[in-house]
Every structure is written in structure tokens, then in C-alpha cells.
Amino acid sequence: MDVAFPSMRDMNRVFEVLASLRDIIEERPLSPVPPPWCEARGWTEALLRLSDEQVAHCEEHGLAACLPELAGAPSDLVELGRNVLELTVVPAWSGPTSGAGRREKLVAQRKLAQIDRLVEHARELAASSNRIVDFGCGRGHLTRLSAASWDKPAVGLEYDEALVHTASALAKGFRATYVRCDARRQRPKLQPDDLAVGLHACGELGDLLVELSAKAGAKVLLVSCCPQKRAASVREPLSMAARHYGLRFEREVLGLANLTHRRECLAAPLAEVQAARERRYAVGLLLRARGHEHSAVRPMRGLSRRFSYLDLATLATAALARCGDTPPTQGELSKVQARAKVEHAVLRRLGLPRNMLSRLLELGVVLDRAACLAEAGCEVRVAAAFDTEVSPRNLVLLSQLSGTSVLPW
Ligand SMILES: C[S@@+](CC[C@H](N)C(=O)[O-])C[C@H]1O[C@@H](n2cnc3c(N)ncnc32)[C@H](O)[C@@H]1O
Structure with missing residues (x-):
């Protein structure tokens, strides 16, 4: 790895x-009423003054990057943006991946690019290990390909039975085996x-991997x-x-940490994504008006997100049916549509400062894991493993017990 990041100072x-x-992270604006954090800092007026073009630009590039050019932006917000940009600079793994662009039967190109990068950059870490244990292995591509490339036995842990089946079928002739288990309950030794x-060991699975590794003194390679x-609410x-x-x-x-404003990672062009969000907001208003207060908080619960890319009538009918209610009238639809247009425009503006903190929060979770391993006597490194086009969730954590390594850390 090129740069010794993070130090304990970086983490702190x-x-x-x-x-x-x-206060900002914990209160996502959900109504057009400005949240207390926005009012207390005196940011509301400047945010609400932004034109539609300015808002779209900030959403696409991130508010932090746009603030220096936004006339009339509050100076403490500009300063915060600068700080956020500075704090979220993470060293990137350098150099092209050898064999870039190669194809593997049955592995999606983006997944293969991620695996190739990990296998190549963690080769030395693997060399001093006897076994690979892949947490949340899915179809087992990383388990299988790393076993082959590092010439080590590997075991993939996965709680979805169908995926274990697929993984096992794909791994014939490889030194990879798969175990169906819920790692939270049958904590692997x-x-x-x-x-x-x-x-992409999601949520608590990533935490568990780190906790078990810290306890055992095992090495870690985690994206x-x-x-x-996670099951727990906190x-x-x-x-x-x-x-x-x-x-x-x-x-x-914590969902904020998964936010991405990169155009290439969105489900549709930004304008369509915003229109879908406005429709979801309109459905929330409709559910509330019909007395389904509980469902109005999460209007899409139980519905595929793809639904919100359809027209409002279809989406609203599906959401109401889920509550056992009758389809909306044209009058109801027109009313919520008009209100959503105004209120959602306010929400987009009020949400900008909080959205600006997404990468910082994501990094905070990764650095908490890194600090846990460091406190257990490990050397740790965090880097951006691949380009955001390959995956926006690209922060990799590596660790090994201090003094045990042949690595040039
Ligand atoms: C985002 S997917 C990543 C899959 C694979 N590593 C990849 O990169 O394609 C996370 C996987 O972890 C599995 N998983 C989540 N929690 C788990 C747990 N507690 N025990 C075992 N597997 C788990 C899920 O079923 C899912 O297949």
C-alpha cells in the first residue's frame, strides 16, 4: 500500500x-419545516434561495464541491464543506489491475473488476495466511477466485441456501467449500x-468479521x-x-452512509430519480390523508422501488392496496401531486447539507472498525480499492497483527 492511512490521529x-x-446526521429533513440544525446554523434562507439548476448541480457533484462557487453561501457551511472534502480523502490503490477487462464465465464484469483488484493488492496478506474465510460469500466468486489465485483453501459463509448451492456448483475443482450459516448465530471460529x-459484507456482518478477527488475531480484507x-436498531x-x-x-x-450522488451509480438519470422521489413523497401525503399514518412514514414499504418510476396513479394504487384501501380518485391525485411539487423542492434544498456528510459517515464506520482492530494490537490500512464507477462502496480495510508481517507497511 502506498500511504500509511489511517493514523490514530486521522481516525480521531x-x-x-x-x-x-x-444533530445534522440524526435528523433527515422529512417535511418542508426546516430542521433545528438548519435553523440554528442560519442556513435555511441560503438553501431555499437556490435555483433548480443549482440544486441539480449540487446533487450531482455533492454540495461540498459546489459551495465555493455558490454566491451567498454561509461561510460556516463553506468551511464545513472544505473540511468534509479534506477529511474524506482516502489514498487510492494505485496502478492498473493486471488482466483488466478480462472475462470470467458467470461473473459480472463489475464484480470481476472488484475481485481482481482485491486479489492482486492483498496477495502478500494472503501469502502469510493458511486459510481464507469469506463472510457473506454470495455466489462465492471471491472465495473461488481468490482460492485459485492465492493457492489457499477457502471457505465461504452464506446464509442464503440457494446461493450456497450455486457457489458450490461453480466451485467444482477449486479449493473452495461453502457452508450455509447465519454468521451472527453460528459465529465462525x-x-x-x-x-x-x-x-460488500453488509451491515452487521462486516462488524462481526472485524470483532471475530480482532479476537482471534486473524488478518482482515474487508470492503x-x-x-x-442490521437486526439491532442501533x-x-x-x-x-x-x-x-x-x-x-x-x-x-446509517442509510446516509450508502448514499451516492454519482450519476453512473443511479438507477436512472438524476432528473428521473428526483421525479420518482417526488412521486414517493406524494404517495406519503396521500397515505397520511387517508389516515394511514404509519405507512406514510415509509410509503414504499413492501413495494419495489421500480414502482416509483411508473406513473403516480399506479404507484398510489399499489401503496393503498397494500393498506387494504381503495384506489385514489383523480381529485386526490391532483391535490397531492401539486403539494408534493412544492414541498419536495424544499426538501431537496434542506437535505443538501446532510447528504454532504454521507461519505464522512461511511468512512467513520470503516475507521471505527479500523480503530477496533488497532486497539487489539493490529496494524490497519484503509484505502479506496477501486473507482466509484466499479462500485461506489469502495473503501477497503486491511489489517494484520502488528509485528507478524512481511509487508512493507
Ligand atoms: C452484498 S452481498 C455480497 C455477496 C458477495 N460477497 C459479493 O461480493 O458478490 C452480502 C451477502 O452476505 C450474506 N449475508 C448477510 N448476512 C449474513 C449472515 N449473518 N451470515 C451469512 N451470510 C450473510 C447475504 O446473503 C449476501 O449474499
Whole structure:
């Protein structure tokens, strides 16, 4: 790895800034009423003054990057944006991946690019390990290809039976085996010479991988995602350092860490994504008007997100049917549509400062894991493993017990 990131100082700086922004992170604007954090900082007026073009530009490029050019932006918001950009610079794994663009039967190109990158850059880490344990292996591509490339036995852990089946079928002739288990319940026993790997090991699975590795002294190669995917309603920090800053976050709040404003990662062009969000908001208004207060909080619960790319009448009919209610009238639809247009425009503006903190929160979770391993006597490294086009969830955490390595860390 090229740069020794993060130091304990790097981690503490991120934790400290996150702690100072907790009020923003914890309160996502859900109505056109400006949240207290926005009012208290005096940002409301400047945000509501933004033109539609300015809002779309900020959504596409991130508010932090746009603030210096936004006339009349509050100076403390500009300063915060600068800080966020500075704190979220993470060293990138350098150099092209050898064999870039190669094809593997049955592995999607983007997944293959991720795997190739990990296999290549963690080769030395793997060389000093006796076994690979892949947490949340899915179809087992990383398990299988890393076993072959590193010439090590590998075991993939996965709780979806069908995926274990597929993975096993694909791995005939490879040194890879698969076990169906819920790693939370049947906590895998790791050995000090294991390399625990996870590619997009979501939510609590990533936390578990880190906790078990720290306890066993196993090596770690983890690309995380979706910190909000967990059974518990709150994520407790793993490290003493993050605990010191009180960095415990509700599950719903952690969804912010998964946000991406990169055009290439969106389900549709940005304008269509915003139109779909406005429709979802309109459906929430309709559900509330019909007395389905509980469902109005999450109007899409139980419905595929793709539904919101259809017309409002279809979406609203499906959402009402889910509540056992009759389809909307044309009058109801026109009313909520008009109100949603106005209120959603306000929400987009009020949401900009919070959305600006998404990468910082994502990094905060990764650094909490890194700090947990460091506190257990490990050397840790965090890097951007691949381009965001390959996957926006690209932060990789590597670790090994201090003093055990042949690595040039
Ligand atoms: C985002 S997918 C990643 C799959 C694979 N690593 C990849 O990169 O394609 C996460 C996988 O973890 C599995 N998983 C989540 N929680 C788990 C748990 N507690 N025990 C075992 N597997 C789990 C899911 O079923 C899913 O296949």
C-alpha cells in the first residue's frame, strides 16, 4: 500500500467532526419545516434561495464541491464543506489491475473488476495466511477466485441456501467449500493464520468479521457496504475511540452512509430519480390523508422501488392496496401531486447539507472498525480499492497483527 492511512490521529479527527455534526446526521429533513440544525446554523434562507439548476448541480457533484462557487453561501457551511472534502480523502490503490477487462464465465464484469483488484493488492496478506474465510460469500466468486489465485483453501459463509448451492456448483475443482450459516448465530471460529475476507459484507456482518478477527488475531480484507443492514436498531461503536466520541447511530440514520450522488451509480438519470422521489413523497401525503399514518412514514414499504418510476396513479394504487384501501380518485391525485411539487423542492434544498456528510459517515464506520482492530494490537490500512464507477462502496480495510508481517507497511 502506498500511504500509511489511517493514523490514530486521522481516525480521531473524523470521529471528532462526526460527533460535532451528530444533530445534522440524526435528523433527515422529512417535511418542508426546516430542521433545528438548519435553523440554528442560519442556513435555511441560503438553501431555499437556490435555483433548480443549482440544486441539480449540487446533487450531482455533492454540495461540498459546489459551495465555493455558490454566491451567498454561509461561510460556516463553506468551511464545513472544505473540511468534509479534506477529511474524506482516502489514498487510492494505485496502478492498473493486471488482466483488466478480462472475462470470467458467470461473473459480472463489475464484480470481476472488484475481485481482481482485491486479489492482486492483498496477495502478500494472503501469502502469510493458511486459510481464507469469506463472510457473506454470495455466489462465492471471491472465495473461488481468490482460492485459485492465492493457492489457499477457502471457505465461504452464506446464509442464503440457494446461493450456497450455486457457489458450490461453480466451485467444482477449486479449493473452495461453502457452508450455509447465519454468521451472527453460528459465529465462525477464526484462527490467527486465517485471512477473513468480505466483499460488500453488509451491515452487521462486516462488524462481526472485524470483532471475530480482532479476537482471534486473524488478518482482515474487508470492503463494506450498507451499515444500516442490521437486526439491532442501533449500531454501537466497536472501538473505544469511537465510543469516546459517542458515535452510536440509529439504523435508519446509517442509510446516509450508502448514499451516492454519482450519476453512473443511479438507477436512472438524476432528473428521473428526483421525479420518482417526488412521486414517493406524494404517495406519503396521500397515505397520511387517508389516515394511514404509519405507512406514510415509509410509503414504499413492501413495494419495489421500480414502482416509483411508473406513473403516480399506479404507484398510489399499489401503496393503498397494500393498506387494504381503495384506489385514489383523480381529485386526490391532483391535490397531492401539486403539494408534493412544492414541498419536495424544499426538501431537496434542506437535505443538501446532510447528504454532504454521507461519505464522512461511511468512512467513520470503516475507521471505527479500523480503530477496533488497532486497539487489539493490529496494524490497519484503509484505502479506496477501486473507482466509484466499479462500485461506489469502495473503501477497503486491511489489517494484520502488528509485528507478524512481511509487508512493507
Ligand atoms: C452484498 S452481498 C455480497 C455477496 C458477495 N460477497 C459479493 O461480493 O458478490 C452480502 C451477502 O452476505 C450474506 N449475508 C448477510 N448476512 C449474513 C449472515 N449473518 N451470515 C451469512 N451470510 C450473510 C447475504 O446473503 C449476501 O449474499
